Amino acid sequence: MILLAHCPDSTGLVAKISNFFASDNLNILKLEEHTERGQFFIRIQSTTPKNISDFSKRFKKLSEEIDMQFSVYSEQEKTKVVLFCSATLPTPLEIILGEISESLPIEIVHIISNHETIKPIAEKFNINFSYVSSEENNLHEQEHIKILENIDYDVICLARYMKIISDDFLQKISNPIINIHHSFLPSFIGGRPYEMAFERGVKLIGATSHFVTKDLDEGPIIAQDVFHIGHGLSLQDMKKEGANIEKKVFSEAIKKFSEHKIIEWKGRTIVFG
Amino acid sequence: MILLAHCPDSTGLVAKISNFFASDNLNILKLEEHTERGQFFIRIQSTTPKNISDFSKRFKKLSEEIDMQFSVYSEQEKTKVVLFCSATLPTPLEIILGEISESLPIEIVHIISNHETIKPIAEKFNINFSYVSSEENNLHEQEHIKILENIDYDVICLARYMKIISDDFLQKISNPIINIHHSFLPSFIGGRPYEMAFERGVKLIGATSHFVTKDLDEGPIIAQDVFHIGHGLSLQDMKKEGANIEKKVFSEAIKKFSEHKIIEWKGRTIVFG
Amino acid sequence: MILLAHCPDSTGLVAKISNFFASDNLNILKLEEHTERGQFFIRIQSTTPKNISDFSKRFKKLSEEIDMQFSVYSEQEKTKVVLFCSATLPTPLEIILGEISESLPIEIVHIISNHETIKPIAEKFNINFSYVSSEENNLHEQEHIKILENIDYDVICLARYMKIISDDFLQKISNPIINIHHSFLPSFIGGRPYEMAFERGVKLIGATSHFVTKDLDEGPIIAQDVFHIGHGLSLQDMKKEGANIEKKVFSEAIKKFSEHKIIEWKGRTIVFG
């Protein structure tokens, strides 16, 4: 079982929480905690109680005493992912392979794309697929919402989905949305980061995965990485190399999310190890 | 205050230890734990009690109940280092600069070298220095032991000291000894690792810092890193680049040690973050 | 067009070769050269002559004068790959996706496996597939040779193919064979590298791609990479993380080969940038 929680910091919190686990006869296998700006964050991986929802109900009492927000997860249940994608293939394929090879503890329950070319890929891997044309801008989001209302899912992952998400959509969707941006944010915000990077003559190119909020490319960052580029790389080469780092960073973010290691707090993320 | 401890694993250990801290009104600032092969390892960084040695005495009772070995450290006290070096300059200089720039929480209390050329460097930085000729092999270690008997120190760091340490010396010295080996162990054990790496045509060159035990280059590894090499690098270039990675890895190992983050157990190290 | 060549070093070689290109009115787009142990190595990427095989015939005269071995390649022609695999999926899938997403300039012409489970994957991607049971050790290699005799291919890539290649097979196959070994060679040779790495307590885990020669895991190294591991990683975690670095290193080696950037010489490789 995984417990992910945070509350205002005070002396004795670890004692209170670990006593609760001990009195339930649960062995703590891994405990990570962090304190930042007066807030206490904790992730505990323990042996599994007979009944997780029963544990959760009893833990709620303690949590209320210490003003704590918490979630508990069974390690047996996979995180249910909806993939949004456009025509770009490598990034969604990476996530699909992550599921197949079990390097990601996820189940892709649906793919939504504004390109019909993705359909045969979804079919190859037996994943439900919906094509939604994005030409009439506002209407396609209404279709998305209709589809999502009928799906049981935990997170939306934008695998190089090139359409901007509207505030209206964000307000109607309560589950988190993870995006991959093909630059080292906050450098090169927007749709042409490689061109901007080439022009500026940088020696590193990056990718950033972040939660989506209403400000474009400004959401809490989950994972980032870079690769070195020399003068020899053309813009075309940079894009190809960039695709590799994007895939890697996006996978890493989805892995952390599906392992219940991320707490989002006031515009930043705590990402446990 | 830092507590570093380990004991056989059982349910309720975190609760017992954190209760002790809470009852002493100490706030846990950072807690890391790890379980491996039936053993439980923990490092706690907390607010400082009025009297650390008094805390230690009281904690001893708990530790005996759970068969725990522990040490407590004040964060105010710097780790006292004795540097052994030969003619090679960059590695000892890196550690000296680490002290000066306060990137390493250490105090170099003595330098021992079999090369007189190190003396002016030691003098420049006002560090006690002893020259011990290493020509007559057994006698020089007797001199080392005499010098060390009169110094208050925590750890010996072999900063590219090119003489083999005898079993006899190891038995007489109870403090730990940290070495830097200029290869990615267990590859290329011995004195000519770059030559062996060049011959084998490897594409990465590394460095390894480890505790010294009686088996040459076989002690518990603390830190390792590598750098990529292409065909263009001559043996001479590799040695120059290697010096950089050696310095970095050695510094990292000494930093972890002086921040009380390392537990050595059965031939491996637990190195907290 | 790509020219890849080497010969004994002497003054004026670059002039002779570049004069030949200039007199053919070919613009040199990229030139890389290297000298090592008395041998001169060169790779030239140039504009394409009307007739490459005609160019090759005329260049042969120059090459004989300077005792040069050379090959010329059209950048339009993809490298034809035969994949050997066992039950492990991620590594072969990475190479298949490399072809689909065009990050690798290859065409996988055949997959040979000793596991029937690979068949549906091959079918999904419309790749010819042969199942060859490996139970009777010597006979399966005879089957491999029969299959290979009927295929037009450039290179065999062992994508986590867990059977040892015999000397006899190597003598009958004139095309190069690229392997991926799941450790940082020369550390941890053999079939259980992660177990050995865990036991030794190393802080880095690696992967090595190399040409296959008759000595197990001793062939010329093409690419290597590592990732950092802490004490927190179990053996199982290490294997999962290792799979990622294996895929990356194997892809990189195949990319370099298919871009005609590798010259093998006396047990080492020159890998151009």
Added chain:
Amino acid sequence: MILLAHCPDSTGLVAKISNFFASDNLNILKLEEHTERGQFFIRIQSTTPKNISDFSKRFKKLSEEIDMQFSVYSEQEKTKVVLFCSATLPTPLEIILGEISESLPIEIVHIISNHETIKPIAEKFNINFSYVSSEENNLHEQEHIKILENIDYDVICLARYMKIISDDFLQKISNPIINIHHSFLPSFIGGRPYEMAFERGVKLIGATSHFVTKDLDEGPIIAQDVFHIGHGLSLQDMKKEGANIEKKVFSEAIKKFSEHKIIEWKGRTIVFG
């Protein structure tokens, strides 16, 4: 001898230049070239002619034919550096040690600082030192210019010199100026990059070394690198870690410059390998 040159691209350039070397009986040890936006760039490392300035005069004729700008350098002559620094110690010390340990082929001919605390360091290493108070803003640059007029030097290196360089100063100084900025440019321009990075919650912190031009932190980038940060790092930790990456990147840039590997062209740099 090193030749560093560039000119408009055309067919036959490599032939013309390598013929010149061959006719002078100079063996080309290493040749690197690059073409970008219609311009051809080349660096040749060759055996040394009897008289370099004589070679240079004769090569000038060829260069004029092909509209080439070029410089030739003897590998025996070290690059003469003037260090500007403020109170921060690690960065200038890294460069000083680079000279002492011969990992940088430079000679530091003078240190200029607006902090008297640097003086004893300069004296320890027998380097000429000038203290110039920076309180009256315009006057201190006049003093700098006076000092520089009396020194034979190749490059000014700003080793964490925290004063802005005026346009007026730049116009009067014809030698290049290399700066180290403590962020991954173009992110976090200005004087408080770590604070900005912490606020934004980035997962990587970087450093950038660049030539100084009249636009603050906008000059051509020479080298960049980053390190991963987790949520556990305080702002203070980030600054300490940052100091290490700054030193490394600044050293790398000065190394490339002093090995005559950098060509600056239209706001970007070509940095040979």
